[in-house]
Amino acid sequence: MSVQVFGLPVSRGVAIGRAVLVASSRVDVAHYFIEPEQTGAELRRLKKARDQVCREFEALKLDVQGDAPAELVALLDVHLMLLNDDLLAGATCQWIEERQYNAEWAVAAQLETLSRQFDEMEDEYLRERKADLEQVAERLIETLARGGQSVGVRASLGAAADDVPLVLVANDISPADMMQFKGGVFRGFVTDVGGRTSHTAIVARSLDIPAVVGARDASRIIRQDDWIIIDGDAGLVIVDPSPMILEEYRFRQRQGQLERDRLARLRHRPAVSLDGQRIELLANIELPTDAPAALEAGAEGVGLFRSEFLFMNRGGRLPDEDEQHAAYAAAVTTMRGLPVTIRTIDIGADKPLDRMTLSELRHEHSLNPAMGLRAIRWSLADPGMFTVQLRAILRAAALGPVRLLVPMISHPGEIRATFEAIERARAQLRREQLPCGDVKIGAMIEVPAAALMLPLFLRHFDFVSLGTNDLIQYTLAIDRADESVAHLYDPWHPAVLGLVSTTIRAARAAGREVCVCGEMAGDMEFTELLLALGLRSFSMHPSQLPGIKQRILRTEIPALEALADQVLTSDDPRAAWLAGRARTVQPAPVPVA
Incomplete structure (x- = not known):
């Protein structure tokens, strides 16, 4: 009998396949395919x-x-x-x-x-x-x-069960574990826990496959090898679907592929609004191997290279300077002269390192990881590790345009310590006569304190990037990985929109570049509003670029700017925006080249 399980939609599309359950256990279980x-x-x-x-x-x-x-x-x-x-x-x-x-x-x-x-x-x-x-x-x-060395993780998981589509079902999947499956084996993901902007959800979107999180008892209801449908648009999982339902969703799969093919034809077209304003569209990547997909999608550069994924799944061994340099250099050279923004390691909260590393650094038992020693705090607490990363980034900058982005910075003392660390790394490289490029240095605005003291940041940093996921989390005091409060996570909250607007407008007034690299950048519901607030640079997963570009091509920005001011003073910004937009905007067709 068919069963429906409801959760949170976090990555759009339809997946159909047999369930592979990653069972929860009191002991850690390694999951990998063998040749x-x-x-x-x-x-x-x-x-x-x-x-x-x-x-x-x-x-x-x-x-x-x-x-x-x-x-x-x-x-x-x-x-x-x-x-x-x-x-x-x-x-x-x-x-x-x-x-x-x-x-x-x-x-x-x-x-x-x-x-x-x-x-x-x-x-x-x-x-x-x-x-x-x-x-x-x-x-x-x-x-x-x-009992001995493991056989090892298959370099490419695409060869496993080629004739049977598989979907992964688990209580939870860490971002590091999801990166292990980045090869095409699984057509979709379902987890019992998680929120729309947990890092697990973000990585699911980076794989460009349907995913539903926060589905409560999914891993207990679904059995090994059950046929299931994942509706990533509705947040629905259908277990043992009837032939009629199965055929309906297979039709939706085909329609979705046709739409993706149509949008792909826009990839080489500049993102210019109807009133002639050029918008910069950048890509978020996790590994240097993601850079070709960014180019293929038409990205004008990398707006966020999440360097922490180089540190995961390593059994406690951190990558040395040469290994990091090779990874950053690969991304820089692949982008063929387009800018690459490398964020320093953002470890902590729902992105821990392997247990051995955490134990060695004695950070394993933090009561509240989201508020604890993470991101730039973690880097400044381990200057040896931080120097190694900074040296690798500066060396890669000799090969092409690199921008260095600092996550979760909020204190004047952290600003001083970060610039001193960068200068020390640069001085070391010069003494050793190693190649060292110039980098623009930017700050992530993801803590309310940073947004509120933005004038100080703009005096020190060359650019700022809005990390809307954490900014919403910290502004509303909501753990974005906790499905029990997921309904309170609200990008439309007046306080959130106020901080976003203040940051964009202050940065532009100071002549500083400003980009949104959080989930709002790739959400078409916010594209026109962000344009109306003055944003001219978006960074998102490559798969989201064509849809956002199409929305920009259909937008006349001046018509929306007055409406944006009304939205910022409204008690219900989303309702005000939708009502005002319906009165203001007439849909414009976009010819596909």
């Missing part, structure tokens, strides 16, 4: 771990016999039986052979399947054996994790 030729080695690794656990259980039986109750020995026998039962052992091998799952993932997937079967048993005693199964599976996973 087909590695199947035999992975099966041997699983057998070795299972034999080791068997030996541990047998040794424990010998140790406790005579001193312990007979029930404990019987329980160990049950665990041994479960460990060798074909429902666990044999089926786990199937996940490895048929899906190319790594051994830990295969055990977790089969545990999820068997747990559901135990939950449906009528006999209470048999239902309670689920806890024994979980203990055995987790012991096996732990043994696998410490």
